[in-house]
Amino acid sequence: MLFHVEMTVKIPHDLDVNFVNELKTKEKAMSQDLQRSGKWVDIWRIVGKYSNISIFNVESPAELHDILSNLPLFPFMEIEVKSLCKHYSSIKEGEL
Amino acid sequence: MLFHVEMTVKIPHDLDVNFVNELKTKEKAMSQDLQRSGKWVDIWRIVGKYSNISIFNVESPAELHDILSNLPLFPFMEIEVKSLCKHYSSIKEGEL
Amino acid sequence: MLFHVEMTVKIPHDLDVNFVNELKTKEKAMSQDLQRSGKWVDIWRIVGKYSNISIFNVESPAELHDILSNLPLFPFMEIEVKSLCKHYSSIKEGEL
Amino acid sequence: MLFHVEMTVKIPHDLDVNFVNELKTKEKAMSQDLQRSGKWVDIWRIVGKYSNISIFNVESPAELHDILSNLPLFPFMEIEVKSLCKHYSSIKEGEL
Amino acid sequence: MLFHVEMTVKIPHDLDVNFVNELKTKEKAMSQDLQRSGKWVDIWRIVGKYSNISIFNVESPAELHDILSNLPLFPFMEIEVKSLCKHYSSIKEGEL
Amino acid sequence: MLFHVEMTVKIPHDLDVNFVNELKTKEKAMSQDLQRSGKWVDIWRIVGKYSNISIFNVESPAELHDILSNLPLFPFMEIEVKSLCKHYSSIKEGEL
Amino acid sequence: MLFHVEMTVKIPHDLDVNFVNELKTKEKAMSQDLQRSGKWVDIWRIVGKYSNISIFNVESPAELHDILSNLPLFPFMEIEVKSLCKHYSSIKEGEL
Amino acid sequence: MLFHVEMTVKIPHDLDVNFVNELKTKEKAMSQDLQRSGKWVDIWRIVGKYSNISIFNVESPAELHDILSNLPLFPFMEIEVKSLCKHYSSIKEGEL
Amino acid sequence: MLFHVEMTVKIPHDLDVNFVNELKTKEKAMSQDLQRSGKWVDIWRIVGKYSNISIFNVESPAELHDILSNLPLFPFMEIEVKSLCKHYSSIKEGEL
Amino acid sequence: MLFHVEMTVKIPHDLDVNFVNELKTKEKAMSQDLQRSGKWVDIWRIVGKYSNISIFNVESPAELHDILSNLPLFPFMEIEVKSLCKHYSSIKEGEL
Numbered sequence: 001m002l003f004h005v006e007m008t009v010k011i012p013h014d015l016d017v018n019f020v021n022e023l024k025t026k027e028k029a030m031s032q033d034l035q036r037s038g039k040w041v042d043i044w045r046i047v048g049k050y051s052n053i054s055i056f057n058v059e060s061p062a063e064l065h066d067i068l069s070n071l072p073l074f075p076f077m078e079i080e081v082k083s084l085c086k087h088y089s090s091i092k093e094g095e096l
Numbered sequence: 097m098l099f100h101v102e103m104t105v106k107i108p109h110d111l112d113v114n115f116v117n118e119l120k121t122k123e124k125a126m127s128q129d130l131q132r133s134g135k136w137v138d139i140w141r142i143v144g145k146y147s148n149i150s151i152f153n154v155e156s157p158a159e160l161h162d163i164l165s166n167l168p169l170f171p172f173m174e175i176e177v178k179s180l181c182k183h184y185s186s187i188k189e190g191e192l
Numbered sequence: 193m194l195f196h197v198e199m200t201v202k203i204p205h206d207l208d209v210n211f212v213n214e215l216k217t218k219e220k221a222m223s224q225d226l227q228r229s230g231k232w233v234d235i236w237r238i239v240g241k242y243s244n245i246s247i248f249n250v251e252s253p254a255e256l257h258d259i260l261s262n263l264p265l266f267p268f269m270e271i272e273v274k275s276l277c278k279h280y281s282s283i284k285e286g287e288l
Numbered sequence: 289m290l291f292h293v294e295m296t297v298k299i300p301h302d303l304d305v306n307f308v309n310e311l312k313t314k315e316k317a318m319s320q321d322l323q324r325s326g327k328w329v330d331i332w333r334i335v336g337k338y339s340n341i342s343i344f345n346v347e348s349p350a351e352l353h354d355i356l357s358n359l360p361l362f363p364f365m366e367i368e369v370k371s372l373c374k375h376y377s378s379i380k381e382g383e384l
Numbered sequence: 385m386l387f388h389v390e391m392t393v394k395i396p397h398d399l400d401v402n403f404v405n406e407l408k409t410k411e412k413a414m415s416q417d418l419q420r421s422g423k424w425v426d427i428w429r430i431v432g433k434y435s436n437i438s439i440f441n442v443e444s445p446a447e448l449h450d451i452l453s454n455l456p457l458f459p460f461m462e463i464e465v466k467s468l469c470k471h472y473s474s475i476k477e478g479e480l
Numbered sequence: 481m482l483f484h485v486e487m488t489v490k491i492p493h494d495l496d497v498n499f500v501n502e503l504k505t506k507e508k509a510m511s512q513d514l515q516r517s518g519k520w521v522d523i524w525r526i527v528g529k530y531s532n533i534s535i536f537n538v539e540s541p542a543e544l545h546d547i548l549s550n551l552p553l554f555p556f557m558e559i560e561v562k563s564l565c566k567h568y569s570s571i572k573e574g575e576l
Numbered sequence: 577m578l579f580h581v582e583m584t585v586k587i588p589h590d591l592d593v594n595f596v597n598e599l600k601t602k603e604k605a606m607s608q609d610l611q612r613s614g615k616w617v618d619i620w621r622i623v624g625k626y627s628n629i630s631i632f633n634v635e636s637p638a639e640l641h642d643i644l645s646n647l648p649l650f651p652f653m654e655i656e657v658k659s660l661c662k663h664y665s666s667i668k669e670g671e672l
Numbered sequence: 673m674l675f676h677v678e679m680t681v682k683i684p685h686d687l688d689v690n691f692v693n694e695l696k697t698k699e700k701a702m703s704q705d706l707q708r709s710g711k712w713v714d715i716w717r718i719v720g721k722y723s724n725i726s727i728f729n730v731e732s733p734a735e736l737h738d739i740l741s742n743l744p745l746f747p748f749m750e751i752e753v754k755s756l757c758k759h760y761s762s763i764k765e766g767e768l
Numbered sequence: 769m770l771f772h773v774e775m776t777v778k779i780p781h782d783l784d785v786n787f788v789n790e791l792k793t794k795e796k797a798m799s800q801d802l803q804r805s806g807k808w809v810d811i812w813r814i815v816g817k818y819s820n821i822s823i824f825n826v827e828s829p830a831e832l833h834d835i836l837s838n839l840p841l842f843p844f845m846e847i848e849v850k851s852l853c854k855h856y857s858s859i860k861e862g863e864l
Numbered sequence: 865m866l867f868h869v870e871m872t873v874k875i876p877h878d879l880d881v882n883f884v885n886e887l888k889t890k891e892k893a894m895s896q897d898l899q900r901s902g903k904w905v906d907i908w909r910i911v912g913k914y915s916n917i918s919i920f921n922v923e924s925p926a927e928l929h930d931i932l933s934n935l936p937l938f939p940f941m942e943i944e945v946k947s948l949c950k951h952y953s954s955i956k957e958g959e960l
Contacts, residue, residue, distance in 0.1 A: 001253050002140065003275075004149055005336060009213040010327050013876050013939065031185040043186050044098065047929045048177035048869060048945040053100055062193050063337045075301070081336040083143035083195075083253040083275055089127040090139050097925050099947075108685050109204050111266065137674060142917050143257045144197060144273040157947040161719045171685065177720040179925040179947055180869075194332065196341055204395050205459070223377040235378050236290065239371035239449045240389060240465040245292055275335035282331050283317040289445050291467075293528060300493050305387055349385050349467040353527045363493070369528040371387075372443040386524065388533055397588050397651070415569040427570050428482065431563035431641045432581060432657040437484055468529035474523050475512040481637050483619040483659075485816065492781050541577050545815045555781070561816040563579075563637035563659055578812065580821055585863040588683050589747065617857050620770065623737045623851035624677060624753040629772055638786035665799040666811050673909065675851075676917055703953040707797050715954050716866065720946035725868055733769050733851040753846075755829040755851055755911035761895040762907050773912060780877050834909045843877070849912040 001057070002084040003064050007053040007077045026072040034067065097101040099160050100178040107172050123161040130163065160172070193249070194276040195256050200243040201268045217265040226259065291352050296339040300326040311372045314360040322355065333379070386425070386442070386468040388432040392435040418451065424430045453454050481537070482564040483544050487557045488531040506552040514547065577633070579640050579657040584627040589651050602648040610643065673729070674713070674756040675736050678721040679749045698744040706739060769825070770852040771832050775845045776819040794840040802835065865921070867928050872915040872943045890936040897912040898931065
């Protein structure tokens with residue numbers, strides 16, 4: 001099932017720079033693993049913001065929460081989740 | 097270039113039902129033509145709402161406005177547009 | 193899987209009273225059928241409001257949207273959906 | 289009587305980690321005691337958030353405030369309380 | 385138990401004036417009955433607004449909802465309810 | 481004249497605990513003095529929040545500001561003031 | 577005592593034009609009477625809006641409500657009232 | 673002096689179509705006259721919306737209000753005005 | 769020309785007290801100079817808040833920004849500016 | 865293509881002053897280079913705020929994000945981007 005997720009990153013300015021860079025490196029690696037596995041279908045940057053819009057394809061809401069809450073930047077993100085389903089005008093087959 | 101568009105439909109309850117159905121039929125046909133042309137890349141229903149989230153791939157902001165403002169339901173929709181660009185964690189090539 | 197749904201009913205004051213009463217009667221019947229089937233787990237009135245908070249247990253987001261969008265009062269409701277999953281402090285077994 | 293409570297946890301990033309872990313351990317124990325006593329009827333995680341939605345069954349508003357304000361994480365939570373009552377479509381007997 | 389209720393009246397301008405006046409007359413009578421019974425403890429006008437702030441002293445949330453939803457102007461009011469309890473600085477005895 | 485005041489306390493987590501306790505002790509004493517004088521007519525806790533709703537009976541807006549801005553916790557409170565007057569349904573005599 | 581009042585006029589487009597013009601003529605006359613009496617100290621138009629910001633000097637909140645609720649356009653206005661008092665930097669004498 | 677103006681048009685769906693078209697024709701003519709006079713410096717469409725963002729260069733706030741409140745669509749627009757001045761990074765000479 | 773300015777002061781609790789007092793002293797002196805010059809026409813405290821509402825009479829928006837951005841407390845204030853013009857009901861001559 | 869960008873600067877009060885000044889100097893230089901190149905078409909200060917409104921003329925959304933995210937003050941700014949296109953009343957040729 002598909003979920004629409006918007007993540008906004010707010011890193012406190014007084015965090016240690018090396019710690020932040022380490023978090024970002026781990027975040028990128030974990031995101032790319034999930035993209036290769038097909039769980040994290042799309043990730044785009046919103047122009048002008050330290051935010052992304054992502055599409056996830058997971059087995060359950062629980063799996064989605066497990067993925068999101070284990071992201072290294074999770075403690076510094078505001079996350080909005082929307083459940084998606086097939087639109088009656090969509091021409092895509094079998095997706096949802 | 098890609099745009100993220102969220103459309104919420106609010107049809108006044110005192111509109112003529114046949115007129116509304118005609119608008120919806122035209123809207124669906126126009127949406128499916130645009131999907132087949134590759135301009136309207138994705139369209140999903142948000143669960144529980146008369147809203148959709150869509151991804152458009154167009155030549156310019158002007159083309160996007162031309163598409164949206166010509167949708168039959170445009171006078172009855174609230175539309176939010178966000179410009180997208182490639183996320184530094186994305187593994188997709190050549191998309192944006 | 194469980195979803196948390198808040199529905200707020202806003203019936204235009206110039207709708208025909210008999211039509212509205214018919215909608216409400218059908219809504220109640222449909223709600224009670226869904227409660228008996230186990231899909232609509234809980235429904236509570238929010239004190240002072242023409243709103244309810246409900247818990248649904250469905251097979252997929254698509255099934256939830258199918259249920260909600262077929263409610264007789266759907267055209268006159270604002271609906272907010274939240275996906276739920278097991279809380280790490282919960283003592284309930286096997287629910288989510 | 290039943291109350292709907294939404295708690296959002298916002299832990300300042302510069303709190304001592306051991307102190308935070310101690311708070312969380314105590315919070316979990318207190319929550320589970322209250323669940324076993326029947327006061328804290330339900331607790332769910334909202335997908336993608338460090339928030340829960342809970343249902344409490346208490347003797348009075350005063351008892352609810354007493355419970356909430358003594359939670360170890362209370363100083364770091366935003367809490368919204370809604371009073372619930374029986375919905376006229378509900379098939380449950382004797383609950384509220 | 386005490387509840388804090390804020391009611392804002394929004395009467396559609398195209399309602400029949402006599403019907404509205406009848407509603408207001410009934411509303412006033414019902415409010416004064418409830419004040420005399422001790423259920424509706426206080427009612428104040430907010431300066432500059434067609435709104436009131438009221439304090440109710442009822443047996444249960446269900447009784448409060450029963451009172452509010454039977455007010456003649458209920459279909460034309462936005463109502464916000466807050467549960468109250470004793471403040472640790474209060475010098476009043478036995479109230480809550 | 482009567483004013484409706486809602487105070488929400490937000491104490492920064494890195495304030496010295498003894499300093500905070502001293503502020504709270506002074507706040508309580510000052511509040512109780514004002515209650516005994518008849519200026520601070522009512523104070524209730526909002527269930528689930530570190531907030532109160534209060535009714536003040538003062539000689540002028542200036543007197544109210546003087547009271548509020550001298551509260552020990554004033555620098556750590558968000559305060560909303562509403563002017564009240566007699567409601568046309570009120571059965572109380574001579575109050576406002 | 578002084579009050580800061582912001583009034584926003586929202587006239588339904590299907591009101592009779594002559595009725596609206598009559599309301600506006602009465603509103604202007606009443607406003608000018610109150611300005612001449614010294615009650616309505618200032619009235620300014622907010623640039624680009626059908627709104628005004630006004631300063632009233634009245635004997636009590638009750639008098640202010642009496643004035644505002646008797647304005648001919650009152651049923652079609654959203655009104656926000658703020659109590660004012662002397663600022664410690666003000667050089668004006670005896671005003672508040 | 674320069675002002676930043678955002679206008680959002682909301683035309684009630686039950687207005688007469690010919691009347692609306694007449695308003696739009698007059699609006700366009702008046703806008704173009706003001707553009708040619710140098711008062712209305714810029715006007716852009718916001719993509720996906722029935723809104724514009726405009727820059728005005730006028731002699732005074734009063735002149736701006738006079739222009740805006742005389743636009744044929746003024747009764748059907750929500751308008752937000754912001755005063756602009758020279759930015760300390762701007763390389764433009766003599767503009768503000 | 770007249771501007772309506774609302775300033776809300778938010779001083780971080782960990783600023784040095786002497787530094788803050790120095791800022792306040794300078795702020796008061798500068799405000800009183802501007803009041804005596806006729807630029808800062810009115811300043812009122814909003815009851816219950818660390819905010820003021822002020823009326824400025826300046827030559828241009830640029831002059832207003834110059835005044836506001838040089839206030840000692842500017843870095844710790846949230847400021848909202850509204851342009852004012854003559855209201856058609858105003859009986860004041862020659863003011864705007 | 866044109867974009868409307870509003871940037872609000874929020875510099876934490878405990879940042880080192882020299883570091884902040886260095887950032888501002890670099891920001892100004894980078895802004896002026898981009899203005900001279902024709903990418904950053906306009907930049908205005910919003911009166912009373914530490915914010916600017918800017919118009920950018922870029923080749924793509926990606927180029928705009930690249931510019932904005934490399935500004936020295938980017939980590940301390942809230943940025944809102946709106947896509948613009950030609951308004952049907954505009955008399956400018958060939959701009960969008």
